[in-house]
Amino acid sequence: MDRSLNKLLVHHYKKIMIALALIISGIYLVQTVSDITSWKSNYNYFxxxxxxxxxxxxxxxxxxxxxxxxxxxxxxxxxxxxxxxxxxxxxxxxxxxxxxxxxxxxxxxxxxxSYPFYNEHFLQFLIIFVLSGILLFLLDLKSNFNALLFTSKYKRSTIYWNKYYLIGGTLSLSLFISKIISLLAYRFFIPNTFLNISLKQHIISSFSGWFTLVSLFILCSFLGLIIGNWLFGLAATLTILFTFQSFLSNIDYIVQTFFLNEKDLASKVSTNMLSTVLPLRQVTTQPFNALPLLILIFLSAVVLFLGQFIFESITLENSGNFIIIPKLKRIIQIVIIIYGTITFASGTFLLTFFPNEKIEYTGMVINSFKIGLILLALYLLTDFILFNKKPKIIEKILF
Known part of the structure; x- marks a missing residue:
């Protein structure tokens, strides 16, 4: 780690790092003290x-x-x-x-x-880690701090990793320490007979949540790295947050339709649906499903190292575009169309072409028309946002 660069970054991020550490530890402190105090009060009463x-x-x-x-x-x-x-x-x-x-x-x-098996206070920390990840690179791009760093003596790869060490390290270390203190507080101030969770379950529960949030931070920081436009970038992030559950539900629907027979449907889907095994949904002390978490960690590791090569190829003249790496635009367009199609059209597609009951011809035509409109809308929207291509029909209306 370059000491002079580290001093520069610490000076630039000092207030942010302190604020993040205080917020994370504060949430845990308030909630843990509140829970233990509430339990003590209940114990005295009962x-x-x-x-x-x-x-x-x-x-x-x-x-x-x-x-x-x-x-x-x-x-x-x-x-x-x-x-x-x-x-x-x-x-x-x-x-x-x-x-x-x-x-x-x-x-x-x-x-x-009501105890979430993966971690505690997930919603609050989800917001903190997602926003911190997106703003890690996007904020400096808009504040011209990147321009200062790019024209300095420091290597871009060194800049890239030092940002992660400082901001990512502050987030992950603050969360890690807070979880340890919270876990010890529960086990020290509340008798084990009333905890109803083993130490092993408690550790797995708390620190699978830690891995989940750190992985989400890395994935979101990758988005912030390739996004150059605040309006489109934040809009895209909010869209993903509000539609992700529908996306997962439709993935479940596809799995049920093509990969599970009627015998397996009741026994397998009820315990392995993506919408229930992911950290956002799984609750209580049920058996831990490691597969979704391992996939999340693997994806975050891939984009973490991929991000270094992308950071080294950033050109500041493209910083106003939605995607600042021109070579990635077509790939991003395909990903958005696939995501949008699964989220908004897969249910209609499966009901139309793989129905459980016979569907009328008129219904098939209407549903096919709906699917076509969704695909067309996704294509035109991504073409406009990514390549600044206005549809000819809109140009005629506007001009």
Whole structure:
């Protein structure tokens, strides 16, 4: 690492690095303290005579209802079995309410009883890591800091890696330390009997989330590296965030249609659908599915090293374009069209040409027309954004 370059970058990024470290550690500190304090308060209540008296009162009141659950208290609703669970045991009632990492998918659980298996506070950190990744290179491109660095004595490859060391290192190290402190706090201040999660599960849970967020940061930084236009760049990022779940759902639909038979559909898809195994969705202490995480890590490793070669070939005169590397434009266009087609047209395509039930000819024509319009719209939109080509029809209307 070049010391003089490192001093320059630290001076430039110092406020950003401090802000990121404080935000990440602050989120963990507030949430961890809040969760433990809340559990302690609950523990004091459920081990008091007042709680037992309240439980016995509920038992007595249950006899006023003419149903088979007389003499029992509502515990939770089991979403898996779709049945309500009752109990007449105060110990069971107390232990359930004091269990922190509760395996029951219960719509009535308190917030600290709903534990995401991959990591904690994912949504907040997703926003932080995605924005930090996109702005890592895009911000300097617009602030002319890159122009200063490019005309300096420093190698571009050195500049590229030093940026990752400072900003990426601040993000990943702050998150890593915060997760360790949070994990230790849970295990030190709450008895293991009420945690309901082994140390191994807890470590896998927390640090698979760490790998996920760091990988997303690298992938988003690659986007920020090749994007040169703020308006189109942020619009594209928001579009991906809001449509990604639909994209995953349609991938599931394609897998079900072409790769799974009816016998496997019920047993395999229910546990392996992409929309449930990815870190955004998987919850509770269910078995860990490593494949999506390994794919995410592999992709981030590829773009991390690919990014160095792209950074070395950036020319600042293209910085106002959506994609600042001209050679990548056609590839990006194909990727956008494929992504858009899967997201917006694959469901209609499969229902039309691979239907479970016979479809009328009129419906096939209408659906085919819809698919054609979507493909045409994606092509014209990408042509305009990437190559600045206005469709002739629009030119005639405007001029």
């Amino acid at each position: 081990t008091s005579e007042k709680s037992k008296e309240h439980f016995e009162k509920q038992i007595k009141e249950s006899y006023s209802f003419d149903d088979q659950e007389q003499g029992k208290v509502f515990l939770y609703f089991d979403l898996n079995k779709e049945e309500t669970v009752y109990t007449d045991s105060f110990e069971e009632y107390k232990n359930y309410n004091l269990t922190v990492f509760n395996p029951n998918e219960d719509a009535n659980q308190l917030a600290f009883n």
